[in-house]
Each structure stands twice: as structure tokens, then as C-alpha cells.
Amino acid sequence: MKKLIISIIFSVALLFLAIPVFAENIAGDSAGMILSFKISQKDMDDMKEYKTKRAIKSLLQKYNSPLVSEVDSFYNTCQKYDLDCYLLPSISGIESTFGKFLLPGSFNPFGWGRGIIPFNNWSEAIDTVGKGLRENYMDKWGATSVEEIGRIYCEGNTWASKVTWFMKEFSTEEEKISLFLQTNPVQL
Numbered sequence: 251m252k253k254l255i256i257s258i259i260f261s262v263a264l265l266f267l268a269i270p271v272f273a274e275n276i277a278g279d280s281a282g283m284i285l286s287f288k289i290s291q292k293d294m295d296d297m298k299e300y301k302t303k304r305a306i307k308s309l310l311q312k313y314n315s316p317l318v319s320e321v322d323s324f325y326n327t328c329q330k331y332d333l334d335c336y337l338l339p340s341i342s343g344i345e346s347t348f349g350k351f352l353l354p355g356s357f358n359p360f361g362w363g364r365g366i367i368p369f370n371n372w373s374e375a376i377d378t379v380g381k382g383l384r385e386n387y388m389d390k391w392g393a394t395s396v397e398e399i400g401r402i403y404c405e406g407n408t409w410a411s412k413v414t415w416f417m418k419e420f421s422t423e424e425e426k427i428s429l430f431l432q433t434n435p436v437q438l
Contacts, residue, residue, distance in 0.1 A: 299325065301431075302335045305424040310339065315348035316372075317359060323373040327380035337396070338380055340416035344409060361404075 303321050310318040317324075317339070328335040338360070339348070345361035346352045349372070352359055357369040360379045369375035387393045387402055396417070400410030 297431075301424050301427045304427050305420050306335070306339055308423050308427075309420055310348055313343070313348045313350075315342075315350065317342060317349040320372045320376060323376045327376050330377075331380045331384035333380055333383060334417065336417040336420035337383070337413070338376060339420065340413045341379070341403075343416040344412045 303325050306324055307318060307321045310321070324339055325335060327333070327338060341361075342348050342359035345365070346359040349359035353365060353368070355368065356365070357372050357375050358365055358367055359372070359375065362375070362379050362382070369378065383399065387399050391398075391402060393399045393402055396414050397410040400413065403409065
């Protein structure tokens with residue numbers, strides 16, 4: 251028993267007398283480098299673009315939309331005309347259930363011109379409506395919110411709330427993607 255007590259006292263004494271060792275002393279400069287790593291603005295912009303496109307694609311797939319191949323068109327148009335990237339896909343959700351219900355061959359998922367204006371393809375429709383919203387709604391009339399756009403775009407009084415609902419659904423999808431990327435970081 252005496253030997254056990256002496257060995258415990260000796261072990262505790264060694265713990266208190268041990269010299270602390272810091273990771274920086276052992277690893278050298280590499281431990282400090284981790285703390286100074288910074289992400290460039292371009293990398294952050296690329297990540298935002300990825301998450302936005304992925305959110306659009308994910309929801310269009312969820313709704314079995316024929317517009318799923320037009321993710322780049324939606325994104326490029328929103329960048330070109332300085333629009334919320336979820337506005338145009340959300341309008342297509344309200345007006346045609348994301349391109350599923352429209353005049354055959356019209357490629358008009360937005361109900362643009364009461365839905366009877368035909369386009370040659372989805373990309374042309376997306377760009378034309380994006381340009382029209384920017385020039386004829388926002389720049390000309392100062393309509394910056396979904397509610398203000400809705401007063402001009404649609405005669406009904408529930409359009410804006412429905413578009414906003416879909417925009418929120420896209421944003422929620424982007425948040426899920428962000429969480430997934432945070433919990434599954436890329437290891438180099």
C-alpha cells in the first residue's frame with residue numbers, strides 16, 4: 251500500500267513539474283500558417299455562385315421542371331441585370347409550375363405578355379424577362395421589391411406572396427447546401 255501511495259505522489263509530482271510543450275514549438279511555423287490562411291474574394295464569390303446554382307438546380311429537380319438544364323441561364327441573367335437570383339425561377343414557379351404548364355412550344359414559363367408571347371428557347375425567355383424586369387419595372391418605375399413588381403406584373407393580389415414563398419424555398423435550399431459544405435469540408 252505504501253508503494254502505491256508513493257508511486258501516486260511521484261506521478262502527480264511529475265505532472266506538475268513537466269514543462270509545457272506548445273504545438274508551435276514542435277510544428278514550427280506550420281501551426282501558425284493555419285491561423286493566417288485567408289480565403290480570397292474570388293473564392294468566396296465562386297462558392298456563392300456554386301451554392302446559388304445548386305439551390306436552383308435542386309428545387310427545379312424537386313418539381314420535375316423542364317427548366318433544370320437552364321440553371322446557368324438563370325444565374326447569368328441575374329448577374330447581368332442585377333436581380334435576385336431566385337426571382338426569375340420563382341416567377342416561373344407561380345406562372346407555369348416551373349415551365350410544366352404553358353402554351354406548347356412557347357418556351358414562356360413566366361406568363362410574359364399574358365403567356366402568349368413565344369420565345370425560341372428557355373434561355374431567350376429567361377434573358378428577355380430578366381431584361382424586361384430590370385428596364386421596365388425597376389429602372390423605369392422604381393419597383394425594387396417583389397410586392398412593387400407584383401403590382402405591375404400581375405393583376406392578382408396574391409402573386410407577390412407566392413413568388414416570395416418560392417424565393418424563400420430557394421434560400422432555404424441554399425442554407426442546407428451551406429450547412430452540408432460546413433460539415434463536410436474539403437481536405438487537401
